Structures are given as C-alpha cells and as structure tokens.
Amino acid sequence: MKRVLSLAAIEIFVWLVLLLVTFSISKGAIEISFGSATLPERVATQTARLLTSGLLILLWLVAWKKVADLYLCRMLSRHAASA
C-alpha cells in the first residue's frame, strides 16, 4: 500500500508540474508574436512558440526524472542500510 501511495504521489507531482508548465505556456509562450500577416511571420511566431513550449516541457521532464531518481536512491539506500 505504501509503495502505491509513493508512486501515486509522484504521478500527482508530475501532473501538477504539467499544469504549471501549461499555465506558463499559456501566459508566456503563446503570447509570443512576430505578426501573422505573411507566411514567414506566421512561421516565425509558431516556431518561437513551439521552441519556448518545448523548453518548458523539457523542464517538466527534468523535474519528473529528478523526483523518480530521488525516490529510487532513497529506497535503495534504505534497503542497503537494513541489509
């Protein structure tokens, strides 16, 4: 039961960070605009939005990995200590 709760907590953490990232994308990345009158302007706008969003998603993945690594290391050291 305890292990399920720990892993579910990681899931909820990942979900909350995802919401934070989407909020940041909506308030930051999506507001980027280089105009939309011509095709190059539209391409530049969407590329900039995508790259910024991609960077934020990368941060989400890093946070995700860090929390899983932390859980794994703590559990492994706990078992090594008790062995």
Add this chain to the structure above:
Amino acid sequence: MLDAYSAVSLGITFVVAFAATFLATPTVAKKMSSLGITGVDIHKTAKNKVPEMCGLAIIFGLVIGTFAEYLMMPVAWRQALAFIGTVLIAGAIGVVDDLHPLGARTKPLLTALACVPILVLGTYVPYAEVPLYGPVRLTIVYPILVPIAIAVTSNSVNMMDVMNGSMPGTVSIVAFTVTMILLWAGGTRTAILTGGLLGATLAFYYFNRFPSRVFGGDTGSLSVGAAIGALAILGRIEAVAIVALIPQIMNAFYGLSSVRGLRERREILQRPTRLLESGLLQASAEKGAPVTLARLILVAGPLGEKEVVRIMMVLTAVSSLLAALTYSITVFVK
C-alpha cells in the same frame, strides 16, 4: 449529450470488437505455436514458452469493430479510415519487428509513419486544447506534432508490455477513461471508435493476464499504442491523453533517460529486475540498471508478477482520474 442511437452504436462496436478479439485469439495462438513463433515467459521460474504475435487478434478485433462503427455511422468514414489505417500500419511495423527485430532508432521512426492516414485524410484539427488556456492555433506545427504523437504513444505502450497482462490491462483503463471523456466532450464518433479499442483490449486481457496464455508481441502493443494516439488526435483530447498515459510515458521516459538514449532491449546488459528462486521479482540494485516502472515498484521490496501488474493498473487508474480532472479544468477555464 449521448443520444440513443449513438449509445447503441457504442455498445455494438464494443461488443463486436470484444467478440472478434475473443474468438480470434485462440486461433491466432494455435497458428503461432504451430509456426514456432513463441516467446519465453521470463518472469516465471519454469520459463514456459508462450505463443507470440497474438496481437494480430487485437488488430482483427479493431478492424471488425471499426467496420461495425462505419456501418452504423457511415458519415464518419474518414475518421474510421484514418483510425484503422494508423492501426494497420503500426501493426505491420510490429509484425516486422516481431519477426526481424528493428533497430532502436528505426522503430520509432517507422511508427511515426503510421500517422500518414490521419495527415492524408486531414482528420485532425490544428487547434490543440491546452489545459488552463483552451484551444491554441498550430496550423503549421500541428502536422509535425502528429507523427511525434503516434511514435510516442505506440512506443510507450510497447515498452509497458513487459509483464503478463500489463499492456492490455493498463490500456483498457485508459481506453475506458478516454471513452468517457470523449462522450463528455461531445466527441461521440471518436468515443465509439474508442469503445472498439476497449472491447478488443479487454478481450485480449482475458488471455494475456497472469499466467499468460498468449503474448501480444510488438504487433499488439505498437498497434494499440498507435490507436490511442490516433484517438487523441481525432477526438482533440491530446493533453488529456498524455495525462492518462503518465505511467506508460513515465516507464518509457525513465527507461530511455537512464540508459542515455534510444537503445534496443537486447543492447542493454543490465536488467531492471531479477527473478528470485521463490518466483518473486526483485528490483536491481545496480547503479547502471535501467529505471523502469517495474523497478520503481519493486524497489520497496520483492513482489510477484501479478502484484506488480496490479500496481501498474492502480497507477493507471490514478492517472485516468487526473486525466478526467484535467479535462474538467479545461472545460471550467473555457
């Protein structure tokens, strides 16, 4: 709101896909055994041989279920064709991979091509629904994201197919959630297709659950994963699908990041888990071993395969609840 005709169509598609998969699986298993296409059940001390590539039965169920959906809703033929085309291409890649293992980079690249029917038939809406914001116009970028989405979902589901019943069990929960959310969102036609996926995976779960009598192989997992990706795009619930698939993506992402990039299972010498003489599974304590969801579950202590899969299903149920919450937030913000 779900009208009576749509409700009946959903029920029929579910039953037809379930029945077709349920009846086809033993026949496919028999054929695979006679052809010598078998795999070793590595998480058992007996090391039984189990017929492989039985995911063909899931594809058969999905084809028949989608055909039933088409007969009841011919107006949605483009969606049905895009869905089944994606499933068939991913399934064909799975067959090739099962018979002649593909490279670690080739497989995701090829599975990305499974999105061609969606792009050719133009069955996507280039406005992604972002939680806490709403629809975002991505007319140029969206067609580039479609192959990435199909590659991610198909390979994530493929990497989750590691234990008896883990793939169809977790995907059934995701399919049920996606069906409910699509009905809520008014995407009835896509929900009916998802009902077919739910029927096919539930029927396959019956045979694949512990102790497995059949293995789906990459044929089954790649096609099922591509089906979820296609449904997320067709039903415009991309973000919701990502949240519902957190355990699968978690498993794939941890695995890839811990072995530093795309590497085929056969290339990785250290295993994430090991089988004890008692028949229980234990997490590897080696530093370089891949970090998978199974290893994270087992790091708290040894467990049987059945219990590990049960925890995977509980975690998928949690992520499904979070997916429903994500959708309700999106609706609330609108």
